[in-house]
Amino acid sequence: MKIKETPLKDCYIVEPTVFEDDRGYFFEKFNEKVFEELTGMNGHFVQDNVSKSSYGVLRGLHLQKGDHAQAKLVSCLEGKVWDVAVDLREDSPTFGKWFGIELTGENKIQLYIPRGFGHGFSVLSENAIFAYKCDNFYHKDSEGSVRYNDNDLKIDWKLNENDIILSEKDQTAPLLKEKNY
Template sequence: MKIFESKLKGCLILEPQIYQDERGMFFEVFRKNELEFFLGYNIDFVQENTSISKKGVLRGLHYQKELGAQAKLVSVQRGEVIDVVVDLRPSSETFGQHIKVNLSDQNRKSLFIPKGMAHGFVTLSNEVIFTYLCDSYYDPELESGILYSDPDLRIDWSYPISKLIVSEKDMLLPSFKDFEK
């Protein structure tokens, strides 16, 4: 497995070594010891989530506040997404900046998202099965987010905005400026 740091410190792209033959394929999604060595701290995933979405669905930008903050390891089991991570750590050199990563069942990349970042994705294929490993439990009282279309973030979702399928809850998320307050 190869691990690369993105421009957002601590946000990592994991590329597996894929072994294929006439039977199919095999690859490791992640190795705890390698991830921890690269990060320099321990990570213990306690919850796994799966979302299934049709083409054009945008989920995000989500995060959990305060003690509920979650680090996540996300990957696509079926389909293709554009995954977006926004740095919400006020002391970070990349505060307010974002990255976009293509995750698919073809490239088999995973993305490690440290605590203090908002996360979202848009689906590019007819069906997407998306998994999240989280290092703390979901708490609806600590759930929050930032509006996916916030003009200050200038995120190009690589999908026609007029064709996006977004939940009402996600359309009502606050702006990045409200987060900064």
């Protein structure tokens, strides 16, 4: 497993070592001990989530706040997504900055998103199956969000605006300056 820093403080790209032959492939998706040694970050996860979405679906930007904040290790199991992390920690040197990366079932790259970050993804393939490992349990009353097209963030979601499919919740999410994080 290789760990690469992103431009955002405490946010990491996790690349597994993949062993392939004519039978298929094998890789260790995650190793808590190695992750903690390489990053100094907690790598203990308590909840796994999976979503399936079609082309144009944009989910985000979401986070859990307060005592229920979550770090996430995300990956695309099938298909292709543009994954985005936004640093919403006001005391961070990278506050308000975002990082995007293409995650696919083929490249098997994962993104570690620490607590205090907003997260979202857009689906670039016909369908995508997306997995989240979370280090804290989901708590509905601790949900936070930031609008996907906030002008203060200027995120490029790699989709034509007319192709974007949003939930009602994401359409009406607050702007960054409204501090719902």
